[in-house]
Amino acid sequence: MPGIVFKVLVAAIILAALIAIFYQSFAYLFYPVKDLQAEIEKGFELAKANEGKIVESELFVAKAVQVLNTKNFEDSSTLAVFECTDFELCCKDTEECSLGLSFNTERKTLSVEKDSAVSPYYRCLYDRRLFVCKAFFGIKPAQAEISSVKAEKTLKLEQSSQLLIEFKYSNIGELDAFxxxxxRVQVFDKEDNNPLKQALFETEKAIPKIKAGEEKSSSIIAEFSRAGSFDVKIEI
Incomplete structure (x- = not known):
């Protein structure tokens, strides 16, 4: 009986491996074919509208053979970058590539070597009047976000002139943040209804890098010379 169980287990493992190989080799047969350049353009536009956030795309097939350059997506307000986050899907700076995608850092190119099922991730950051937009191919990149904020909403100066702001942040990506x-911490007057109101307190704080799926805590103290009710806003 133990011998039969062992044989069944081995057969199941082999079958699972064959299914995985089949999926990796022929996944492109089951998904729609789309124009890669057009998809990246759409992804960057969505990422600009959601600045700083990861934008995910649905799985589609990129047809071989084609070569895209980051210049295809750049203008006076946009800088583009391609990144490979899974070296089972793509090669980087190699002479020969047996995988679906190949990246050349010096030439800033992305080559589709063979029909490949891809689901790129996009993120744009605005810096000095320029969007830096990245297209990630492979595993979802690191994405830090604020998960909770704790702070007193009302401050009475006879008790304290300091507002303790505690917050937690997490990495919802699949890669570590290296x-x-x-x-960025901002504190606003809660009674001020002006949509363009200025922050009463604003500062930036360096916080430790974080692994995929991890959550960490941090805090900061805001100094005030007036009492009042406040709203706290924190971004990473």
């Missing part, structure tokens, strides 16, 4: 992050 760089230190920056949290």
């Amino acid at each position: 760089e230190e992050l920056t949290a």
Whole structure:
């Protein structure tokens, strides 16, 4: 009996491996074919409208053979970058590539070597009057976001002139964040209904890098010379 169970287990493992190989090799047969350049253009536009956030796309097939350059997506207000986040899907700076996609850092090109099922991720950051937009191919990149904020909404100066702001942040991406992050903290007068109101307190704080799926805590103290009711806004 143990021998039969072992054989069944081995057969199941082999079958699962064959299914995985079949899926990787022929996944492009089951998804719609789309124009890769047009899809990246749409992805960048959505990412600009959701600045700083990851925009996901549905799985589609990029047909071989084609070569795209980041210049195809750049203008006076946009800088484009291609990134590979899964080296089982794409090659980077190699002479020969047996995978579906090939990236050349020096030439800033993306080559579709063979029909490939892809679902790019996009993110744009606005910096000095310029959008820096990235298209990620493979695993979902790191994406830090604020998960909770705790702060007193009302401050009485006879008790304290400091407002303690505590917050938690998490990485909802599938890759670790390898760089230190920056949290931007703003405090507004809750009674001011002007949509263009200025922050009463504003600062930036460096916070530690964070692994995929991890959550961390941080805090900051805002100094005030007036009492009142406040709203707190934090962005990463």
